[in-house]
Amino acid sequence: MQKPDYALFFFLAFVLISSPVLAFDSNNIEFSGAWPYGAARGVAYDPVRDLAFFGSGGVVIIADVSNPASPITLSEGIKTRGVVEDLFYDAPNQRIFLAGGKGGLEIWDVASSTSPQFLGRHEVFYFGVEVPVHAVAVKNSTAYVAADFGFVHWLDVSDPTAPVDLGFNGSGGSPSRDLYLQGDFLYVAGSDFIRFAINPNGSLSSTGFDINLSQSSTSVFVLRDRAYLLNNGDLIILDLTQIFLPNLGFWSGSNSRDVFVVDSTAYVADPFIGLRVLDVTNPALIAEIGSDSIAALDVQVSGGIAYVSGGTEFHIVDLSNPALPAGLGSIETKSLVYDIEGDGGFVYAANSTAGFTVLDVTSPAAPFEIGSLVIPDIGLDITLGGNYAYVASRYSGLRIIDISNPALPVEVGSQTTPDYARGVAYQNGYAYVADLSAGLRVIDVTDPVNPMEVGSVALPSLSGQVDVQGDYAYVANGSDGLRVVDVSDPTSPREIASIATSDYVAGVFVDGNFAYVADFGGGLRIINISNPSNPNEKGSYAPAGIIASGIFVSNDTAYVTDQGEGLIVIDVSNSNNPVEIGFHETPGLAFRVHKTDSGIHVADGTGGLQIYGHPVPTTLPDLYPLDILAGGITSIRAFPNPARSETSISYQIDHQGEVNLSVYDVRGALVRTLINGRQSAGHYQVDWNGLDNDFRAVSSGIYFVRLANGSSRSSRRVVIAR
Numbered sequence: 001m002q003k004p005d006y007a008l009f010f011f012l013a014f015v016l017i018s019s020p021v022l023a024f025d026s027n028n029i030e031f032s033g034a035w036p037y038g039a040a041r042g043v044a045y046d047p048v049r050d051l052a053f054f055g056s057g058g059v060v061i062i063a064d065v066s067n068p069a070s071p072i073t074l075s076e077g078i079k080t081r082g083v084v085e086d087l088f089y090d091a092p093n094q095r096i097f098l099a100g101g102k103g104g105l106e107i108w109d110v111a112s113s114t115s116p117q118f119l120g121r122h123e124v125f126y127f128g129v130e131v132p133v134h135a136v137a138v139k140n141s142t143a144y145v146a147a148d149f150g151f152v153h154w155l156d157v158s159d160p161t162a163p164v165d166l167g168f169n170g171s172g173g174s175p176s177r178d179l180y181l182q183g184d185f186l187y188v189a190g191s192d193f194i195r196f197a198i199n200p201n202g203s204l205s206s207t208g209f210d211i212n213l214s215q216s217s218t219s220v221f222v223l224r225d226r227a228y229l230l231n232n233g234d235l236i237i238l239d240l241t242q243i244f245l246p247n248l249g250f251w252s253g254s255n256s257r258d259v260f261v262v263d264s265t266a267y268v269a270d271p272f273i274g275l276r277v278l279d280v281t282n283p284a285l286i287a288e289i290g291s292d293s294i295a296a297l298d299v300q301v302s303g304g305i306a307y308v309s310g311g312t313e314f315h316i317v318d319l320s321n322p323a324l325p326a327g328l329g330s331i332e333t334k335s336l337v338y339d340i341e342g343d344g345g346f347v348y349a350a351n352s353t354a355g356f357t358v359l360d361v362t363s364p365a366a367p368f369e370i371g372s373l374v375i376p377d378i379g380l381d382i383t384l385g386g387n388y389a390y391v392a393s394r395y396s397g398l399r400i401i402d403i404s405n406p407a408l409p410v411e412v413g414s415q416t417t418p419d420y421a422r423g424v425a426y427q428n429g430y431a432y433v434a435d436l437s438a439g440l441r442v443i444d445v446t447d448p449v450n451p452m453e454v455g456s457v458a459l460p461s462l463s464g465q466v467d468v469q470g471d472y473a474y475v476a477n478g479s480d481g482l483r484v485v486d487v488s489d490p491t492s493p494r495e496i497a498s499i500a501t502s503d504y505v506a507g508v509f510v511d512g513n514f515a516y517v518a519d520f521g522g523g524l525r526i527i528n529i530s531n532p533s534n535p536n537e538k539g540s541y542a543p544a545g546i547i548a549s550g551i552f553v554s555n556d557t558a559y560v561t562d563q564g565e566g567l568i569v570i571d572v573s574n575s576n577n578p579v580e581i582g583f584h585e586t587p588g589l590a591f592r593v594h595k596t597d598s599g600i601h602v603a604d605g606t607g608g609l610q611i612y613g614h615p616v617p618t619t620l621p622d623l624y625p626l627d628i629l630a631g632g633i634t635s636i637r638a639f640p641n642p643a644r645s646e647t648s649i650s651y652q653i654d655h656q657g658e659v660n661l662s663v664y665d666v667r668g669a670l671v672r673t674l675i676n677g678r679q680s681a682g683h684y685q686v687d688w689n690g691l692d693n694d695f696r697a698v699s700s701g702i703y704f705v706r707l708a709n710g711s712s713r714s715s716r717r718v719v720i721a722r
Helices: 006-017
Strands: 032-035 040-046 049-058 060-066 072-079 086-090 095-099 105-109 117-122 134-140 142-147 153-156 164-170 176-183 185-189 194-200 204-211 217-223 224-229 232-240 247-251 259-263 265-270 275-278 287-292 298-302 305-309 311-316 326-332 337-343 348-353 355-360 367-371 383-387 389-393 398-402 410-415 424-426 432-434 440-443 452-457 468-470 473-478 482-486 496-498 508-513 514-517 524-528 536-541 548-554 555-563 566-573 581-585 592-596 601-605 609-613 635-639 647-653 657-665 672-680 680-686 702-711 710-718
Touching: 040 086, 040 095, 040 298, 040 305, 040 311, 049 086, 049 311, 086 134, 095 134, 095 142, 105 142, 134 176, 134 524, 142 176, 142 185, 142 389, 164 204, 176 217, 176 452, 185 217, 185 224, 194 224, 217 259, 224 259, 247 672, 259 298, 265 298, 337 592, 337 601, 348 601, 355 389, 367 702, 383 424, 389 424, 389 432, 398 432, 424 468, 424 473, 432 468, 432 473, 468 508, 473 508, 473 514, 508 548, 514 548, 514 555, 555 592, 555 601, 566 601, 635 702, 635 710, 647 702, 647 710, 672 680, 672 702
Parallel strands: none
Antiparallel strands: 032 609, 040 049, 049 060, 060 072, 086 095, 095 105, 105 117, 134 142, 142 153, 153 164, 176 185, 185 194, 194 204, 217 224, 224 232, 232 247, 259 265, 265 275, 275 287, 298 305, 305 311, 311 326, 337 348, 348 355, 355 367, 383 389, 389 398, 398 410, 424 432, 432 440, 440 452, 468 473, 473 482, 482 496, 508 514, 514 524, 524 536, 548 555, 555 566, 566 581, 592 601, 601 609, 635 647, 647 680, 657 672, 657 702, 702 710
């Protein structure tokens, strides 16, 4: 019996359910392009043309579903800047409105189902900071979007090429996750559940129906005078005619994400348990009457058929007998890019459904797929060697793929491993597989058709990534730190040293005398391995809130993926004092990173492959318009940002001297002095509790934290959202 895949479960749960906070902040990094396929989410249906629309990461796929048993993909031409979270189909105008998370609201003309046309995009701002958009609904020429911090914005979309933000109402709790339009009312699900009245001019007014919830709600559906609300995975039924005691019924769910109701039947989507069918005739006695085990994130029902998007597939389900829902047809999505490797003008991606995908990136602005190969299980890590790609494929072990013709990749050999193939490295005819609890496995691949395990060494239970240089393999072992294995005799590998880190070693990259470690909350750790039997830490870079998972190093520059934010670029020419020199948020969940001549490639989970360019500047740009940079490098970050009341300021100074760290308001007036004195070069962190110099709480709004170190200055915009 296979053991539960807890690590992958955590990743998938986080990817499918959570949503990052800010929208595409960047610093010295330029977005080049994307192959933005990812998890399926968001679904809409056009009953007149028998068309289904569903999201796949940063793509909306249009499918002909006139024959439900054989849906046909008509277009994948809607490629968005963010990751699709919700879709609304405006039938009279044949337009798709999509909530793109960090990418904001986008509007597309789908009058031609095979050639959709981009119309317009709007980024939602909260006190000058972009916030992700989670849901959208449209009435006449007004679009309503649910965003973080509880705000529902209404936009004039009479000219879809230039949406105009007319106002917002923040009564819906933080964050607002879903919207439902019924007549002249808009219902909002978030940490509060609230009913707004829609005024003739499209603006919103409170109706007094506002329920504070202990957990954030993810979905709402309204039918006549009842609201069906998913709160913390449970279904709550509310009587909309009763403001003070509206509760009618409760059903205990698990990870339920979406609900759709027809007459007295509710259809609940759960990414792990599947599509659940509930009899809600008596709200006080809700009964499950049927289910389908497909993964389900979003569901829409029409004419006895359910259209379901759920991570790796879009499903069509027959509901003619609600007690026995039956799958009719499906379309597989290219979901969740976990790892990438680059060579020349090609990028090879480990993709959770296609398995192995080859992309042409000679034009970074328009990468495209030229080949793919379905492999058993899920490809989690890739390395290249000669004409072959070696893929760690979870419970199916090592897969060997001939890429001599990138357009026609062919699997030529494989070798199972005892546990869970999580990472792989290649050197001189051997593949080294990090196999979770089964340690490091050494596989002779000189004959790629007939690979053979020749050696192994037991290691602590969470062997993940691995890199090999010379006679030594360096294995990322989670909370057990970095392990060093002597592989001078591949048939008899032996652990010779280890070094603990501050958190969880998720990735490792070896370059010369250093092993660069992605250490989750411990950030980047630089380990001196000039003597492999005695590794020691030289320096680190760990801004508050970082979740470092991937690492690539080239020419004294480290490229680090931060799952909470995106891509961080760090100057490591001084191993004792690494300095951030670039940053770009990504739309999904940044897992791994690889750099080639075509750019910096990020395996971004639901965001697919994201490509960035880095001009390698000598100084960081200043975010405060009155500052003037004059030599030196100084970096500064804040987390959380926006903040309710307190944020941690982390900063790097490049030389010893007088340091002033102060907070200013938008007028340039001093609010609070945090540091004023002499400090040595290094990394520091200080908390700002949202008080001014007179210890009074500052009001909500934009502030600038400015750092001065001699002639070098930098600043970071911080938002207080009380």
